[in-house]
Amino acid sequence: MSARTTRAARTRLLAAAALTVAALSLTACNSSEGVRDEGASSGSSSSSSSTGKGQADAASSKNEESTTNDGNASGATGKAPAAKSPAGKASGGNSSAGKPSTEDSSARLTPCTDIRTTATVVNRPLNHLLLTVTNTGSKNCDLVDYPAVRLGEAQSVPPVFEESKPQAVVTLAPGESGYAGVLLSAADGSGSNGYTAKTLTVYLDTKSQKSATLSLPEKGVYVDDSLKVTYWQFSMADALAW
Template sequence: MSTRTRRTRMFAAAALAAAALTLTACEDGKGVVDEGASTGSASTSASQDSGTSSSEESGGTSTGAGESDPGTGGAAGSGGTTGSKGSSGSTGSSGSTGSSGSTGSKGAEPTSTRCSTTATRTTATEVSRPLNHLLLTVTNTGSKNCDLIGYPAVRFSEAQSVPPAFEDSKPQAVVTLAPGESGYASVLLSAVDGSGSGGYTAKSLAVYFDKGASAAAHPSLPGKGVHVDDSIRVSYWQSTMADALAW
């Protein structure tokens, strides 16, 4: 067989093979599949799909520190998805209104008043010690406290003036008598050594509880009366008998 004849047969065989391949593709309704290209393309597609899915699920990988979003208060990751908005700060509650101060209570009523002759009992007792002394006792017979202020103003019989007080006998506080309590004052009637002048015997006595009093108590004196001269003095009101008789 000549070389030319062999070439002719090879071309004929190749043409028949190509025709058969074309016929098979037409019968299946598909084009020719290049398996090498298909495998590469499918791998690339799968890789792209996987990358897209990973990116969507993770929200993007941040390549830098998140920056605060001044408009929303949220933080946006650099290169990633925008962070969720920060929750709005709650509005501070307004301060409670201060309660108004309570109205000041009215001043309490006085717990005591000056002692008066209508709510007391007054006695005058001649004592043996000290000599020539008379003890005045005022007892509160009322239901409220009362005050004995200063010293008593006494008048014996028809005397025109009241005797002065021993200033050193002034107590540190006013003598207050609760119901049933007593206050005391002493009266020096005459000089012990007889040096006094203008002496007389007094048979009656008026006792004003202080120099401003308008009403007087009239305690009884001993039947024989008491001797009085110009040495007469009185003590301030005291809370005890002993303090009163110290003068």
């Protein structure tokens, strides 16, 4: 082989070797291990995930803090009545709408003890009796509910006109009077089991143990099963309206 031929063969061999190296370099660059700069992407995703988790944790912590604050607020509210006892007392006492009901304030009522009680048969309306209680004491007192009356030998007290209940307890200052009406019998004669009563016993209310025996007309009064009483009233007109 000539020297020129040898140089040409060597040149081709070197060229082939160079092409092989270039091909290997390209293969390495295009492989899944070299080109993929997924370290940055992966790191970015990881960072986003961490950030999202951090925000979730922060939100959770915030929620927990909010719950804790609500709990503290509830605790403060629970302690408020003790801290604001005057306001609590005001709301639990008499309202501006009127006096408290008898049931709610019975412990604060002062029953009438120094009194004068009378019974009067009136002309109008027919078959009615007017009871009058006057406070003869030196302090205010209260007429509670309605009177319990016993006419003649009756074994039970008559029922009350529920609609006659006043909006407030009748409180009597010294010298003032309260009133109650007694329907003795039906004006049209429709009542039954009638009888004539010549005695009258009055209790200020159905729980009272103290009674007063009052005078009736000598001929007595006619009573039937229409017998009813009213609650204690502030005026005679209200007592005789039933």
